[in-house]
Amino acid sequence: MNIIEVRNVTKEYANHVALDDVSLSIPKGCIFGLLGPNGAGKTSLIRIINQITGPDKGEILFDGQHLDQSHISRIGYLPEERGLYKKMKVGEQLLYLAQLKGLSQKQAMEKLKSWFIKFDIKTWWDKSVSDLSKGMQQKVQFVSTVLHEPDLIILDEPFSGFDPINANLIRDEILELKKKGSTIIFSTHRMETVEELCDNIALIHKAKKVLDGPKLLIKEQFKTHTYFVEYRGNLADLGELYELGQEKNLENDYKRIHIHLANHVSPNELLSGLLQRVEIRSFGENIPSMSDIFMRSVNEVPES
Amino acid sequence: MRNILLVIRREYLVRVKKKSFLIMTLLAPVLFVAFYATVIWVAIESVDTKTVQVLDESGLFSKEFKDTEALKFMYIASSIDSAKTGFKKSDANALVYIPADIIRDPKGVRIYAEKNVSMDLKSQIEKVIEKQIEDIKLSEAGITHKILEDSRVNVSSETISLSEEGEKTSSSGAATVIGGICAFLIYMSVFIYGTQVMRGITEEKTSRIVEVIISSVKPFQLMLGKIIGVALVGLTQFVLWILLSTALTSAASAVLSSKMPDNPAQMAQEMQSIQKGMPAQGMPGGNVENPVAEVLGAVNSLNIPLIVGCFLFYYLGGYLLYSALFGAIGAAVDNDADTQQFMLPITLPIIFSFVFAQLVLRDPDGTLAFWTSIIPFTSPIIMMVRIPFGVPAWEIALSMALLVLGFMGTTWLAARIYRVGILMYGKKVTYKELAKWIFYK
Numbered sequence: 152m153n154i155i156e157v158r159n160v161t162k163e164y165a166n167h168v169a170l171d172d173v174s175l176s177i178p179k180g181c182i183f184g185l186l187g188p189n190g191a192g193k194t195s196l197i198r199i200i201n202q203i204t205g206p207d208k209g210e211i212l213f214d215g216q217h218l219d220q221s222h223i224s225r226i227g228y229l230p231e232e233r234g235l236y237k238k239m240k241v242g243e244q245l246l247y248l249a250q251l252k253g254l255s256q257k258q259a260m261e262k263l264k265s266w267f268i269k270f271d272i273k274t275w276w277d278k279s280v281s282d283l284s285k286g287m288q289q290k291v292q293f294v295s296t297v298l299h300e301p302d303l304i305i306l307d308e309p310f311s312g313f314d315p316i317n318a319n320l321i322r323d324e325i326l327e328l329k330k331k332g333s334t335i336i337f338s339t340h341r342m343e344t345v346e347e348l349c350d351n352i353a354l355i356h357k358a359k360k361v362l363d364g365p366k367l368l369i370k371e372q373f374k375t376h377t378y379f380v381e382y383r384g385n386l387a388d389l390g391e392l393y394e395l396g397q398e399k400n401l402e403n404d405y406k407r408i409h410i411h412l413a414n415h416v417s418p419n420e421l422l423s424g425l426l427q428r429v430e431i432r433s434f435g436e437n438i439p440s441m442s443d444i445f446m447r448s449v450n451e452v453p454e455s
Numbered sequence: 456m457r458n459i460l461l462v463i464r465r466e467y468l469v470r471v472k473k474k475s476f477l478i479m480t481l482l483a484p485v486l487f488v489a490f491y492a493t494v495i496w497v498a499i500e501s502v503d504t505k506t507v508q509v510l511d512e513s514g515l516f517s518k519e520f521k522d523t524e525a526l527k528f529m530y531i532a533s534s535i536d537s538a539k540t541g542f543k544k545s546d547a548n549a550l551v552y553i554p555a556d557i558i559r560d561p562k563g564v565r566i567y568a569e570k571n572v573s574m575d576l577k578s579q580i581e582k583v584i585e586k587q588i589e590d591i592k593l594s595e596a597g598i599t600h601k602i603l604e605d606s607r608v609n610v611s612s613e614t615i616s617l618s619e620e621g622e623k624t625s626s627s628g629a630a631t632v633i634g635g636i637c638a639f640l641i642y643m644s645v646f647i648y649g650t651q652v653m654r655g656i657t658e659e660k661t662s663r664i665v666e667v668i669i670s671s672v673k674p675f676q677l678m679l680g681k682i683i684g685v686a687l688v689g690l691t692q693f694v695l696w697i698l699l700s701t702a703l704t705s706a707a708s709a710v711l712s713s714k715m716p717d718n719p720a721q722m723a724q725e726m727q728s729i730q731k732g733m734p735a736q737g738m739p740g741g742n743v744e745n746p747v748a749e750v751l752g753a754v755n756s757l758n759i760p761l762i763v764g765c766f767l768f769y770y771l772g773g774y775l776l777y778s779a780l781f782g783a784i785g786a787a788v789d790n791d792a793d794t795q796q797f798m799l800p801i802t803l804p805i806i807f808s809f810v811f812a813q814l815v816l817r818d819p820d821g822t823l824a825f826w827t828s829i830i831p832f833t834s835p836i837i838m839m840v841r842i843p844f845g846v847p848a849w850e851i852a853l854s855m856a857l858l859v860l861g862f863m864g865t866t867w868l869a870a871r872i873y874r875v876g877i878l879m880y881g882k883k884v885t886y887k888e889l890a891k892w893i894f895y896k
Contacts, residue, residue: 203669204878226670228667230663230666230670232666234662234664234665236659237662247461247465248667251458
């Protein structure tokens with residue numbers, strides 16, 4: 152079951168196309184990474200899902216229904232450009248934002264209390280937002296995003312502006328929310344976050360979707376059938392089935408090399424070949440990092 | 456609907472809780488009352504007695520200079536030269552010298568003083584002399600004092616407006632004052648609260664909170680909520696001002712009237728004479744009407760419920776019309792400094808209306824008055840000037856209908872600009888760009 156289905160969505164602005172016939176689906180309960188270079192159209196897509204703007208063509212389904220106003224209270228949104236009312240008190244502000252998302256004052260109050268205890272920010276309630284540091288404001292804004300326990304949480308660059316400790320705190324909260332059944336969309340440039348947290352990804356480039364699916368499957372697709380070896384000895388006569396990369400000298404006469412296998416050759420065959428010739432220190436498959444995949448996909452799209 | 460109420464509540468509470476609101480609300484009536492109290496107090500207290508020496512060589516004015524509260528006349532009989540030296544030693548404020556041949560040469564009067572004498576004193580003395588010479592010349596021509604007394608009639612006219620309801624006394628003076636005050640209040644409130652809407656929107660845009668808010672509230676609801684919230688702040692302030700001013704004024708006047716030696720009629724009379732730049736002068740005969748009663752009567756002759764009703768309508772209408780436009784500017788720019796270039800086309804009609812209002816006060820039924828009170832951009836101010844003078848019902852109805860259409864139009868226009876503008880950061884906006892936004896899908 153998908154919480155979000157984007158079907159053939161096109162969005163045009165006066166002098167450029169932000170989204171060009173984009174379709175993708177976001178399964179329930181996953182952490183979904185929405186990737187793409189700056190200006191690719193991620194924010195446009197997020198704004199359409201948030202109903203801040205509408206698509207020119209195509210449609211969006213939320214939990215199987217056509218996306219409409221009633222879904223607003225089921226979505227939580229943390230925009231990249233963070234902002235709060237500077238002169239309003241933290242408590243009042245969070246109450247207001249929660250009520251706009253459809254909570255009653257009483258419900259909002261109860262939930263806020265537990266968050267204030269959890270984040271140990273009880274003393275902030277009567278503080279003006281402008282008296283808080285940037286990191287503290289981010290925390291407040293994170294609370295406002297997830298307070299109404301939305302089914303879908305959209306986080307645009309959630310870790311920017313946090314120190315490592317608070318970033319960890321937020322990461323744990325995100326995993327906790329996932330455990331409770333929320334779906335989370337990440338829009339980010341940070342590939343280490345994607346590597347660590349995302350189950351599914353989609354890559355948008357130049358208004359088009361170039362890639363989407365479960366992270367593991369995509370990695371599988373991008374494997375190059377290449378293995379690396381660290382060894383001592385001579386590998387020169389390994390055979391025609393193996394394409395050797397550039398050797399790199401390590402300490403104590405060890406060397407490191409990447410070996411590309413012909414299509415039908417298994418790693419075991421390579422390994423037995425190696426065993427006969429050299430002393431092996433380590434051996435493994437080259438799994439492409441998200442960063443590699445990102446770079447390769449973006450560069451493969453021809454310049455238009 | 457729930458969301459728009461939440462927005463209204465926030466906008467209202469945030470502003471009403473501000474210290475500056477409290478200060479403005481409390482201070483304005485205090486300042487207002489203090490201002491009037493000072494004027495009245497000065498009017499009373501400035502009546503410190505001045506001594507004027509009179510050297511009357513002609514002997515014609517021996518009884519004509521009558522002492523008033525402000526002036527004390529002392530007749531002296533000596534030569535002019537010794538009088539001058541005597542004057543320097545005395546603490547008299549002025550010396551009036553009337554030569555013997557004053558009848559033939561009325562220009563011979565001299566007023567000596569250490570400092571320049573006030574226009575008031577000068578004209579007062581001249582008046583007494585003029586009148587006496589006139590009397591003398593008239594009686595020389597055979598007209599007796601009795602005839603003169605009889606011929607002096609005090610004319611005080613009363614304007615009667617003829618309408619279907621029959622004759623009723625109206626006072627164009629009271630209408631002018633009330634019309635002027637209403638126009639001024641609407642002018643001020645459109646400016647003050649219109650810019651508050653603009654600031655509020657720019658603040659939301661620059662602090663970037665707007666993106667969070669409009670993921671829960673439609674942009675139009677947010678804009679409307681803000682406009683209505685600020686309108687209620689304005690209404691609250693008006694109501695508090697009216698209550699506080701009334702309370703303070705009655706308290707102040709109670710204090711002042713206990714200080715007054717004479718009846719309030721005299722105070723009002725002094726006030727009047729101050730306004731006209733003329734000295735307080737005892738009116739002949741006992742036909743002094745009580746001006747306070749007169750003012751009250753004049754105010755009562757106006758259709759107060761109509762004026763109050765129309766005032767609220769035109770305050771709201773004018774405010775809604777303009778604040779929507781102010782809001783559109785707030786959404787289009789990135790910070791307060793950039794608002795200037797767009798402010799002018801909006802403030803011009805407001806300022807023009809206020810200028811026209813002065814003209815319309817003089818001619819409340821002219822062509823200018825008619826058209827400016829029908830066109831929505833000027834009508835909130837101009838119509839309020841005209842209403843105390845009496846305006847045909849169909850004109851009011853037409854003007855109101857057009858004003859409603861007008862603010863619906865500007866709100867629509869503003870909403871189009873607003874929804875694009877609030878998400879547009881870091882872009883210098885031009886008029887051409889704004890026009891494009893209006894026609895976006």
